[in-house]
Amino acid sequence: MDKTVTLKKSDFEAFFKALLNFGKVYAPVRVSKQSFSFKEVTKKEEIAYDAVRTILPPKKFFFTQHESLLKYDSENIEEVDPKIDPFVLFGVHPCDLAGLGIVDQIYSHEPADPYYMKRRDSALVVGFSCMPDKHCFCKAMGTDKPDKGYDIFLTALADDYFIQIKNERGAAFIHAHPELFQESVDGDRESFKQFWLDRDAAFEADFDGSNIKAVMDMEWDNEVWEDLGNRCLSCGNCTPVCPTCYCFDVYDVPSLHDGEGERIREWDSCQFVGFAKVAGPHNFRPGPVDRLKFWYRHKLHGFDDGVDIPTCVGCGRCTVSCPSGIDDIVNVVLRLQGKESILISDKDKNAEK
Ligand code: SF4
Numbered sequence: 558m559d560k561t562v563t564l565k566k567s568d569f570e571a572f573f574k575a576l577l578n579f580g581k582v583y584a585p586v587r588v589s590k591q592s593f594s595f596k597e598v599t600k601k602e603e604i605a606y607d608a609v610r611t612i613l614p615p616k617k618f619f620f621t622q623h624e625s626l627l628k629y630d631s632e633n634i635e636e637v638d639p640k641i642d643p644f645v646l647f648g649v650h651p652c653d654l655a656g657l658g659i660v661d662q663i664y665s666h667e668p669a670d671p672y673y674m675k676r677r678d679s680a681l682v683v684g685f686s687c688m689p690d691k692h693c694f695c696k697a698m699g700t701d702k703p704d705k706g707y708d709i710f711l712t713a714l715a716d717d718y719f720i721q722i723k724n725e726r727g728a729a730f731i732h733a734h735p736e737l738f739q740e741s742v743d744g745d746r747e748s749f750k751q752f753w754l755d756r757d758a759a760f761e762a763d764f765d766g767s768n769i770k771a772v773m774d775m776e777w778d779n780e781v782w783e784d785l786g787n788r789c790l791s792c793g794n795c796t797p798v799c800p801t802c803y804c805f806d807v808y809d810v811p812s813l814h815d816g817e818g819e820r821i822r823e824w825d826s827c828q829f830v831g832f833a834k835v836a837g838p839h840n841f842r843p844g845p846v847d848r849l850k851f852w853y854r855h856k857l858h859g860f861d862d863g864v865d866i867p868t869c870v871g872c873g874r875c876t877v878s879c880p881s882g883i884d885d886i887v888n889v890v891l892r893l894q895g896k897e898s899i900l901i902s903d904k905d906k907n908a909e910k
């Protein structure tokens with residue numbers, strides 16, 4: 558296990574001030590009755606400690622929605638070197654940390670993406686424990702415990718936070734504030750274990766994910782894909798909300814002034830009609846059934862490449878964001894496995910929105 562310390566809840570104000578000394582702090586903030594978003598906070602009272610999932614996952618801080626890669630004129634081409642000050646990302650739950658770990662793997666793969674890596678190296682990521690709602694299924698995907706993607710992780714116990722220190726950046730932060738932390742003792746570790754046992758028992762949405770890759774291979778022609786694809790609006794909602802969707806488009810924006818221009822990268826979606834269109838013109842995935850199957854394969858099987866792993870981390874964002882009520886991954890997997898669906902009807906989901 559990681560090295561561990563504890564922080565008294567009564568010392569959280571001082572802890573938060575220490576985070577502010579590191580840099581701007583971003584944390585989940587309530588933005589509507591049911592919605593949360595990672596936003597800058599300057600007071601601890603602004604943080605929504607009970608947020609289950611934010612609208613967009615933390616990838617937005619590292620793989621930004623829209624960024625300039627280079628600028629050019631008739632004489633020069635200059636790469637944009639983004640100025641990134643140190644910042645803190647507070648309140649990241651285990652599924653989102655697993656998502657960050659997967660996107661880290663993608664964008665650090667040589668040749669590493671310098672824009673992503675620079676932002677990643679500037680951040681102190683502070684994980685935070687949570688309890689699942691009925692759409693969470695990280696347990697089925699094996700991403701329900703903090704493992705990667707964080708520097709320190711706080712588990713909320715009765716009077717204290719139990720803190721796991723993952724790496725040197727996390728250790729440097731802890732060691733810079735010795736007055737705030739205590740060595741963990743056996744009683745703390747027992748309470749910590751009990752928290753995670755209780756959390757484990759709280760999941761409503763679940764399936765046996767051990768055979769998921771084989772199921773995706775075997776059920777490629779299952780009728781479920783026609784059923785779902787024919788109801789898909791190709792709106793693309795399911796991809797920006799996913800912590801592990803990392804596709805982008807790159808295009809040039811020429812200026813009318815003196816040969817100047819700019820190269821832009823922005824988020825793209827494999828659910829858009831033109832995503833797989835190539836010169837010819839030919840579209841490799843012309844219909845919503847093809848596109849939905851492709852996306853599900855990436856999430857539940859993985860591409861046959863260097864990162865050949867399922868990339869769904871069970872956050873439930875696509876389930877709550879799909880206007881057609883079809884990105885219900887738990888039920889799709891159960892249908893593919895030939896099991897009864899467990900669940901939440903479309904009517905229930907619409908009522909929640
Ligand atoms: S596929 Fe859906 S549930 Fe899985 S990680 Fe992406 S948004 Fe979350």
Ligand code: SF4
Nearest residue numbers: 789790792793795879
């Ligand atoms: S959110 Fe739903 S309707 Fe929109 S593209 Fe994804 S699956 Fe289709």
